[in-house]
Amino acid sequence: MEEGNQGSEIERLKAELAALQQKLEERERSEASLRAENESLRAFFRQLPIAVWATDLSGNVIMGNPESDRLLGVPETKPTALPVEDWGDGAIYLHADRSTPYPVEDLPHARALRGETVRTAELYFRNENVPDGVWLEVHSAPLRDASGKQTGAVSVFINSEARKNFEEEVALRNKELVASESEKSELIARLRMAVQELSTPILTLWEDVLALPVIGVVDSRRSAEMMERLLDEIVRSQSRFVIIDLTGVEVIDTSTADHFMKLVKAVGLIGARCVLTGIRPAVAQTLVDLDVNFGQLETLRNLKHGLRYCLRWLDAEDTGQNTVSEGEARRARWS
Amino acid sequence: MVMMMETQRIPIVRLSGKLIVSIQTALSDTVVDRLQQDVAAACERGDARGLVVDVSGVDVLDSYITRSLRDLAVMARLMGVETVVCGLRPAVAMTLVEMGMELPGVRTALNLDRALALLDSLQPEGLPNDLAGEGDEWEGEA
Numbered sequence: 001m002e003e004g005n006q007g008s009e010i011e012r013l014k015a016e017l018a019a020l021q022q023k024l025e026e027r028e029r030s031e032a033s034l035r036a037e038n039e040s041l042r043a044f045f046r047q048l049p050i051a052v053w054a055t056d057l058s059g060n061v062i063m064g065n066p067e068s069d070r071l072l073g074v075p076e077t078k079p080t081a082l083p084v085e086d087w088g089d090g091a092i093y094l095h096a097d098r099s100t101p102y103p104v105e106d107l108p109h110a111r112a113l114r115g116e117t118v119r120t121a122e123l124y125f126r127n128e129n130v131p132d133g134v135w136l137e138v139h140s141a142p143l144r145d146a147s148g149k150q151t152g153a154v155s156v157f158i159n160s161e162a163r164k165n166f167e168e169e170v171a172l173r174n175k176e177l178v179a180s181e182s183e184k185s186e187l188i189a190r191l192r193m194a195v196q197e198l199s200t201p202i203l204t205l206w207e208d209v210l211a212l213p214v215i216g217v218v219d220s221r222r223s224a225e226m227m228e229r230l231l232d233e234i235v236r237s238q239s240r241f242v243i244i245d246l247t248g249v250e251v252i253d254t255s256t257a258d259h260f261m262k263l264v265k266a267v268g269l270i271g272a273r274c275v276l277t278g279i280r281p282a283v284a285q286t287l288v289d290l291d292v293n294f295g296q297l298e299t300l301r302n303l304k305h306g307l308r309y310c311l312r313w314l315d316a317e318d319t320g321q322n323t324v325s326e327g328e329a330r331r332a333r334w335s
Numbered sequence: 336m337v338m339m340m341e342t343q344r345i346p347i348v349r350l351s352g353k354l355i356v357s358i359q360t361a362l363s364d365t366v367v368d369r370l371q372q373d374v375a376a377a378c379e380r381g382d383a384r385g386l387v388v389d390v391s392g393v394d395v396l397d398s399y400i401t402r403s404l405r406d407l408a409v410m411a412r413l414m415g416v417e418t419v420v421c422g423l424r425p426a427v428a429m430t431l432v433e434m435g436m437e438l439p440g441v442r443t444a445l446n447l448d449r450a451l452a453l454l455d456s457l458q459p460e461g462l463p464n465d466l467a468g469e470g471d472e473w474e475g476e477a
Contacts, residue, residue: 227429228425234425234445238446238449268437268443269423270423271449
């Protein structure tokens with residue numbers, strides 16, 4: 001009976017052992033696969049082409065890949081274990097303008113250690129191992145465990161040297177372009193002024209008679225300029241007559257015709273008189289087609305006739321030999 | 336009466352049968368209305384043959400004042416007094432033209448001198464040249 005009991009006990013233990021062995025094998029297998037996974041993750045981390053760097057809350061480096069060592073100039077012999085406050089020793093951090101110092105406590109990683117997530121911070125970094133300095137684009141984030149408690153911070157550093165250089169070059173180009181552009185517009189303004197001066201000369205043809213030869217196309221800007229200068233000149237010289245010579249105007253449209261009408265009216269308002277001369281056949285044709293009312297204007301064939309007309313009137317006015325009929329004629333014409 | 340005293344008045348100068356109004360201040364609506372009344376009263380006395388309004392001191396003419404000036408001129412002409420506006424500034428002239436107010440029916444002259452000469456050349460309707468000088472007498476008899 002006892003033997004039988006013992007035999008069954010042994011059987012039970014054997015089975016238990018077998019189960020345990022199987023469990024152990026399973027554990028070993030899973031451990032091996034975990035290790036392999038860990039290895040591959042580590043290899044992946046080490047071979048990342050960007051610099052990744054994680055520290056605990058006091059600033060000790062938990063993990064850092066070779067790229068980060070290379071980029072930040074961390075010596076292989078001395079593992080970095082500096083508290084945050086000492087990061088400023090032996091290293092220079094500058095803002096993107098390359099002159100404002102970056103306070104250590106404002107560094108992206110330091111901010112991440114305080115629980116802040118920083119995206120795309122730009123800074124310039126230099127220490128004894130990186131004497132030429134390097135442009136870094138930094139992204140930092142706090143590290144938390146499963147319960148949400150912060151255990152450290154992780155930062156990603158990207159060398160932005162090439163981009164920075166490119167940006168600087170673009171900015172420089174832009175500046176040059178703006179400079180040349182403003183230079184050009186200045187030149188254009190100066191040329192336009194010169195052309196305006198040249199295009200509307202006001203000539204003193206005779207005592208009390210001004211002449212305004214118009215050449216080319218008259219737009220609203222030019223006509224306003226013309227009116228201003230002509231009126232000023234009339235008031236300055238106190239001339240009684242203006243001959244507007246249109247020999248140089250090949251084409252005319254309604255707006256141009258309107259400009260001339262306004263010019264004539266304004267001249268009339270300040271007390272001088274306008275005579276239009278030299279209207280070209282094409283212009284006359286257009287004016288008739290457009291049905292422009294030049295009715296109250298004195299229009300004469302050419303400058304010679306215009307001047308003769310003015311002189312006759314001036315003569316009549318100066319000698320006071322206005323006959324009633326002449327006065328009547330003028331009243332009919334000018335009122 | 337107090338109101339009238341307060342209103343600024345533009346003087347009307349009488350010179351050899353012509354009335355000369357020289358406006359050398361900024362015009363307000365009340366001043367222009369007052370001027371219109373004064374000119375009408377001066378014309379009514381019957382010895383004026385011409386009126387000159389010198390606006391060389393006016394920087395800005397708004398539409399109301401422009402119209403009032405035109406009305407003044409037309410009114411004076413209806414009462415037998417020819418009106419000449421003189422000394423309009425270029426900037427004012429340009430503004431008037433741009434706004435489409437061209438003082439229709441009003442004669443203009445460059446300055447006071449020319450305005451007086453222009454008035455001299457305008458004879459009363461149907462009156463021979465040699466009688467013009469005796470206009471005052473003729474008018475007085477009538």
